[in-house]
Amino acid sequence: MTTIVMKFGGTSVATPEKILGVAKRAIREKEQGKRVVIVVSAMGKTTDALLGLASDISQEPPKREMDMLLATGEQVTISLLAMAFKKLGHDALSFTGWQAGIETESVPRNARIETIHTKRLEDALDSGLFCVVAGFQGVDRSGNITTLGRGGSDTTAVALAAALKAEKCEIYTDVDGVYTSDPRYVTGARKLEQISYDEMLELANLGAGVLHPRAVEFAKNNLVPLSVRASYSDEPGTTIQEVITVEKNLIVRGVAFEPDIARITVSYSKPFNGSLANIFTTLAQHLIDVDIIVQSISDEFPPSVSFSIKEDSLEEAKRVLSEARGHIGFTAMDVETGLAKVSIVGSGMVSNPGVAARMFDILRGQDVPVKMVSTSEIKISVVVPSDTMKRSANALHDAYGLTPATVQ
Amino acid sequence: MTTIVMKFGGTSVATPEKILGVAKRAIREKEQGKRVVIVVSAMGKTTDALLGLASDISQEPPKREMDMLLATGEQVTISLLAMAFKKLGHDALSFTGWQAGIETESVPRNARIETIHTKRLEDALDSGLFCVVAGFQGVDRSGNITTLGRGGSDTTAVALAAALKAEKCEIYTDVDGVYTSDPRYVTGARKLEQISYDEMLELANLGAGVLHPRAVEFAKNNLVPLSVRASYSDEPGTTIQEVITVEKNLIVRGVAFEPDIARITVSYSKPFNGSLANIFTTLAQHLIDVDIIVQSISDEFPPSVSFSIKEDSLEEAKRVLSEARGHIGFTAMDVETGLAKVSIVGSGMVSNPGVAARMFDILRGQDVPVKMVSTSEIKISVVVPSDTMKRSANALHDAYGLTPATVQ
Structure with missing residues (x-):
């Protein structure tokens, strides 16, 4: 008997009616002879409400206690979903993270799953019960409740699918699949039937947003077949797996983009290798995410390094670098704002030379x-002026054959 | 170093400000060299909100899932209180029921505590931390979250005090102690400095309401010194312990009363012992609480039994008894409503004959x-017309010397 893991996010369980809908959907799967595990997030805006309570007490609450607080959100959902199954005439058991045997590192607010002790879940599935598991949470070896950070419920679902050797892991969300690009900006954007883990990973990291990169990475490492589909319809969605069986001819699978990028360029008086490490250590200590890094050293010009960050981190980045100027040892800092990043992603690139040249053309x-x-084996990203982002994305989407003939 | 357990109910932790106030109060105890455990309930109306969510899903939710749901209420409070300690510069750790080692029977919604594994709490106390424990909840041997039923947080506090061999257990509430009677009805009612477990048990069962009977029973069985005091003031409150050191001369320690009582009288055609068991088994199966039971069998009249119940259970009691009429074997059922119960409580009664006679007089x-x-060793209860309840209570309060001379 095959096992399936279904994951429903906060908007899909926002009301008692929607929770009953989730139960009905899972019952349909069971009636097809499957063992069903459902992973859920906190209802709608619950997490925001809990964060609000905490901030009324303290601006810097202890992380362990934040985990204790936030974990209640999913616990409410699992109990209500188990009640919904009973209401519909089916038996179910709810499981918190610790009850589901999800053991994590001792890293509050951002723990990684280390092991899943599946006995309780296996026993419940063997007894014919629906298993309803709280996403986003686990327990460390000392018995402290931990949470998995952003995208944590996706990670829970994938990790359970791997541990239970599930046939597949379905992520139900408020979009109906993974798109070649963002339909709000790119006219010809369309839903993909299939995509590889690596391509999804690049798209996820580039902010496509439907799936958290950690969950995709976990699925790739454990070869868990994933699918992303709509909680509001029966359309099949997009399948994410190692080997793609259709659309082989596509070199580029998607076009991603992100506005509000800033570039900082720092020049030194002489090529001093320590400076490079000092700059990025300083930024990391202040939790400022750096994306693209370009260094150029020549005999004609003073050495310099450019890097891109999100525009909303710019003021803090300038401040911390200026404060550390003596330590870092730089002579000048230039800033450019009003930029955007546009990327093409596709595992076909690696075997097709000239993809970058064509992109620049x-x-x-x-x-x-x-x-x-910036380039990787399956991705090329460029930073361009913001006002050209949409135009660039549409042109690339058309040129690489992603736009259906009828639209183009 | 002595340990103290402090328990704060829902109204005492209803807002972030009140939670900070609870932390401040506990810090004062620690500064006097004590190890401090704080037990808390869910904030304000949280439990009602959770019950509302459940009833939107199902009118008969599975009890295990109700426990899963309700337990989140206290978990929110413990995390916020631990944050409040940190905000005030002190270290604390929060503990859910299972983390505090509170093992219960497998009886959802009404579990009794079986064992407390205190190691984690002891370790935290030894490290100088405040321990913040979720009241009302525990875990059964299979790892299911359970709740302790009404008054559960009081029971948690007393059980922890017993397990940790605490110097005392303080119940902070919205009244400043245990009174000789209800001040809203009895002019001369005053706060007691001390009361025995047995007296408190009778008063608690009679609806004095400040402490749950199960908690008092637990305290009595483990000789845990209890006190009931106000969360809004520094007044010492009322101490509940085995041996009373003051006010020895009082035969009666308190006058309790309860309105909205109904009496049902059932007559049989012949003295058939099975009928008595059948009546009360039928009522128990429908969870109808019976209070006073009086049976009279004589040669002159047909045998009958009278019993009192709460008026709001009357319609259901009449219905289930009528339905079971053939099975029970009764000939007539009479009902009287508009009644109240008035009781005098005091451990001095047992050694003072004639207390009942005086009461009737x-x-x-x-x-x-x-x-x-109805009588016990330390209590006499009478059922009287509702409109005489207040007059009866005041007269008894005065006559037994409970009213201070200046008021009387």
Whole structure:
């Protein structure tokens, strides 16, 4: 008998009616002869309400206690969903993270799952029960409740699917799958039937937003077949797996983009290797995420390094770098704002030389100046002026054959 | 170093400000060199909100899942209180029921505590931490979250005090102690400095309401010194302990009363012992609480039994008894409503003959007809017409010397 893990996010369980709907959906799967595990998040805005309570007490609450507080959100949902199954004539058992045997590191607010002791879940599934598991939470070896950080419920679902050797893990959400690009900006954007883990990982990291990168990474490492589909319809969604069986001919699988990027360029008087480490250590200590890094050293110009960050981190980045100026040893700092990042992703790139050249050619055809470039085996990102982001994304989407013929 | 357990109910932790106030109060105890455990209930109306959510899903939710749901209420409070300690510069750890080692029977919604594994709490106390424990909840041997039923947080506090061999257990509430009677009805009612477990048990069972009978029973069985005091003032409150050191001369320690009582009288055609068991088994199966039971069998009249119940259970009691009429075997059922129960409580009664006679004499002096009587070693209860309840209580309070001379 095969096992399936279904995960429903906060908006899909926001009201008692929606919770009953989730139960009905899971019952349909069971009636097809499957063992069903359901992973749920906190209802709607519950987490925000809990964060509000904490901030009324303290601006810097202890992280362990934040985990204790936030874990109640999913606990409410699992109990209500188990009640919903009973109401519909089916037996279910709810499980908190610790009851489901989800053991994590002792890192409050951002713990990684170490082991899952599946005995209780296996026993319940063997007895024919629906298992309803609280996402986002676990327990460390000392018995402290931990939470898994952003995207934690996705990670719970994938980890359970791996531990229970499930046939697949379905992520139900408020979009109906993974798209070639964001339909709000790109006219020809369309839903993908399939995508590889690596491509999804790049898209997830680039802010496509439907799935958390940690969950995708976990699925890839354990070869868990994932799918992303709508909680409001029966459409099949997008399947994420190691080997793609269709659309092989596509070099580029998607176009992602992100506005509100700033670039900082720091110059030194002489090529002093320590400076580079000092800059990024300083930024990391202040939890400022750096994305693209470009260093250029030549004999003609003083050495410099450029890097991109989110615009809302810019003021703090400038402040902490200026404060550490003597320590870092730089001579000048330039800042450029009003930038955006546009990326093309596809595992076909690695075997197709000239993809980058073609990308730059397309952008030149659109009069888009390229400010920074970053490449990986399956991704090329460029930083461009914000006002060219939409134009660039549409041009790339069309040129790489992602737009259906009828739209283009 | 002595340990103290402090318990704060829902109204005492209803807002972040009140939670900070609870922390301040506990810090004062620690500064006097004590190890401090704080037991808390769910904030204000949280439990009602959770019950509302459940009833939106199902009118008969599974009890195990109700426990899962309700237990989140206290978990929110403990995390916030631990944050409040940190905010005030002190270290604390919060503990859910299972983390505090509170092991219960597998009886959802009404579990009794079986064992407390105190190691984690002892370790935290030894490290100089405040221990903040969720009241009302525990875990059974299979790892299911259970709740302790009404008054559960009081029971948690007393059980922890016993397990940790605490110097005392303080119940902070919205009244400043145990009174000789209800001041809203009895002019001369005053706060008692001390009261024995047995007296408190009778008063608690009679609806004095400040402490749950199960908690008092637990305290009595383990000789835990209890006190009831106000969360809003520094007054010492009332101490509840085995041996009373003052006010020895008082035969009666308190006058309790309860309105909205109904009496049902059932007559049989012949003295058939099975009928008696059948009546009360039928009522118990429908969870109808029966209080006073009086049976009279004589040669002159047909045998009958009278019993008192709360008026709001009357319709259901009449219905289930009528339905079971053939099975029970009764000939007639009479009902009287508009009654109240008035009781005098005091451990001095057992060694003072004639207390009952005096009580009836006092009531006769007030023209109060006595409908039913029930006695224990330290309590006499009478059922009287509702409109004589207040008059009866005041007369008894005065006559037994409970009213201070200046008031009387």
